[in-house]
Amino acid sequence: MPIVLIYVEAQPDGNLRKASLHALAAGAQLAQATGSELHGAVLGKDANKLADMVKGYGLKTVHAASAPHLEHALAETHGPAMAELAKSIGATWVGAAATAVGRDMLPRAAARLQAAMATDVMGISGSGNDVVLTRPMWAGSVMADVKLNTPVKCFTVRATEFPAAQAGAAGEVKAFNAPAPTVPTQFVEFKEVKSARPELTEARVVVSGGRGTKGDFKEIEALADELGAAVGASRAVCDAGWVPNDLQVGQTGKVVAPQLYIAAGISGAIQHLAGMKGSKTIVAINKDPEAPIFQVADYGLVADLFKVLPELRAAIHAAK
Amino acid sequence: MLFPMKILVTAKRVEDPESKIKVKPDGTGIVPEGLKYKINPFDEIAVEEALRLVAKHKGETVVVSIGGKEVHEQLRHAMAMGVDRAVWVNHTGPLDQMAIAGLLKKVCEKEKPDMAILGKQSIDDDQNQVGQYMAEWLGWGQATFASKHESLDSDAEKSKTPALVVGADGKTVKVVREVDGGLGTVECTLPAVVTTDLRLNQPRYAPLPGIMKAKSKPIEELTPAGLGVDVAPKLTVLKMSAPAPRKAGIKVPDVATLMQKLKTEAKVI
Structure with a gap:
């Protein structure tokens, strides 16, 4: 067989x-x-x-x-x-x-x-x-x-x-007996990126921030912690050095498919969408009503993320 | 003392990553109209890394591209950035990863570089295979996804050791790699294959004198038949299609409505 x-x-x-x-x-x-x-x-x-x-x-x-x-x-x-x-x-x-x-x-x-x-x-x-x-x-x-x-x-x-x-x-x-190596490459070290939050690719909920955060991830992180979620980011904010690259969601970063994906201040470039389109429920928060992210979002909220993320966090806290 | 390094890099011709890719209605390929082409962004990073290494160690850089005459554009671009000379494998028609790796292996056997630096993948096929196949067939070590962690603009990054460091005896290279959950470092014996991830470096713009100089740099022409490589595809693309669209959602006016939808409709909170 x-x-x-x-x-x-x-x-x-x-x-x-x-x-x-x-x-x-x-x-x-x-x-x-x-x-x-x-x-x-x-x-x-x-x-x-x-x-x-x-x-x-x-x-x-x-x-x-x-x-x-x-x-x-x-x-x-x-x-x-x-x-x-x-x-x-x-x-x-x-x-x-x-x-x-x-x-x-x-x-x-x-x-x-x-x-x-x-x-x-x-x-x-x-x-x-x-x-x-x-x-x-x-x-x-x-x-x-x-x-x-x-x-x-x-x-x-x-x-x-x-x-x-x-x-x-x-x-x-x-x-089974594995063959002895013939190419002498050596492992030197592995430096783990430590986080108290769940692993991005395995989290049930992911809260991601984009350019709209202007590099201020405090509200993204606070909401993620309220939800027990992983934090993600668009390529633009990783490239800008605002957050480490291992948070990047997209074709050039991690592909995620959580139950709930909250995209805040992310416009929705095709390469980002490729990394999160498989999520069960997508929420998009963006000031620009024309942002492409709204085309894949189940629920879109046209608003300033700095105003609504604290409100959302309070509402989730109250609902617990 | 530093030992001079000969480094081979690749420059695949691909669609501009900013262009909108549309599938032909019959599914036989993508719509070519209106597309611009450039050097694969991951390969451009490979070219930059090779130039930095050779600036430090002295030596030579050689760029390879496979395709019709139009790939001269990408070879000239790499040479305008500073690469010394080019190898053009003249071939029209589709090639799969095994064919490309087979051709590059032969070019490496001919050129005998200390290191081959390639993009980890090309942004059209997104296969992420060629460097690895090549390394195995050559019997060389491989360090894929060469990367740095922080932004290249930060002060911490500028002062950090480069991701590729050649050993003092010129016989090894230590490479920092982007892996799941952190950064891994391996040490390969040279010659070795290195493939580049996005954050390895920020490629330079080709300066005007470089563009002028590139026009007179040599391009050597080779062919698959001359290299003795069978390029018959082992992977056939039967059909292309557009990804299934997500069904359109709704706009909600405020956080209260959003909460209510998440609780009762989506049932995710």
Whole structure:
């Protein structure tokens, strides 16, 4: 039986990165469309803990490689390991979430497999040998249906477009030996950006500020804290240096799909919209009634954000 | 002492990121009318970084572009910024990432640079693959998403160590990368592939004397056949379409109405 193999990613703290559950859901869909088994791969210094965390998510088999050189998810170590595993089990599809690690590592595995690859897959259709993947081009201005023509095919998944895989029966965990690295790239350090707020891509509510804040994020942050939300920003304010870049929502930043997205003082450039259009409910607050953000907002309020954000915060506080 | 560096950079010709991209009604591509073209913004950052490194270390910069004669515009632009010479891989028609990476690998084998710096992705295909494929096929290390954290305008940023630092022996490069949840640093043995993220630097404007000088800088012509690369697409775009529009919402007059809608209609608060 053919195999769909999904790379399961660990966060720096060793826990499962949630985006991988969405990649597993996409993998399950693909497995169904191609009549394949769904397998997972976990790699690390000690991969067994992560293997146990993930084996219950609809996987037939979890392949776990533990080795000191796999401690950090370097493309030069995890890439070849994924490729060699795919070869040894005869996987025909190899996927990962489109995270920084997935985007860095999987093309390297694909290169070794002589496999064509689709990045940021948002939809899967067709079946058997005629599977079609839908992915964004031109910052989401275009949706392209693509077909991969190589015997082995690789893909990364835009996590917000697939539900998270649900826990079910536990699959079997099998050890595999990852090849020793041949390219001597060294991990030096990882500096975490610490925040008391939830992670942008995983938050239920996101409050974002744009140029209209003029760099004053106090009200954005206060509202976010009242809601237990993550703070986001448009590219313009990140480029201006008003807030750190890891808050950027958009095609060149993070893609988010929370239950509620509040955009304050954001005009709605196409590249920003590409990063938040999948949100369930969108609220836009902007002084300019013609701002393009209103075209995607469920609820638009034409007003000065400095006036209405405190009012909204008070109303939410009162409603608690 | 500093060792001279030879750096290869890329300059893909893409639609101006400010242009409005529309899909043809038959889904075979985008409407070309009214589009302006320029160097891929991520590649422009790669060119800038190469120029800064070579200004410090001495050495040479070479820019590569693949396409029809029109890509000379992007090669000249890179040379106007300061790149020494250009390589043009003459090819018309669609190319996928494997073909591009295959061509660039051959150019690297021919030019033998210490480092190849590429944009992390091009703003048309948005695939984010070429640097990684190339690195694997060359057997080189890779440092993708080279970046800096803070704004480039801040004082803190100006005084910070650059994101790409070549080791004292000229044999390694340390690269700060933008990754999920923070900044990661790796050290690659040279030669290596580096791909650039947006905040690595602010590319310079091409100065007028540079534009004049670029006109007489050499462009070497190569072809896929001459390089021995099969460019038959392994990824086929079957159809393009416009993204599904979100259904239009409503304007609310005040915060009270907004609250009421969020509570009872959207049920998100």
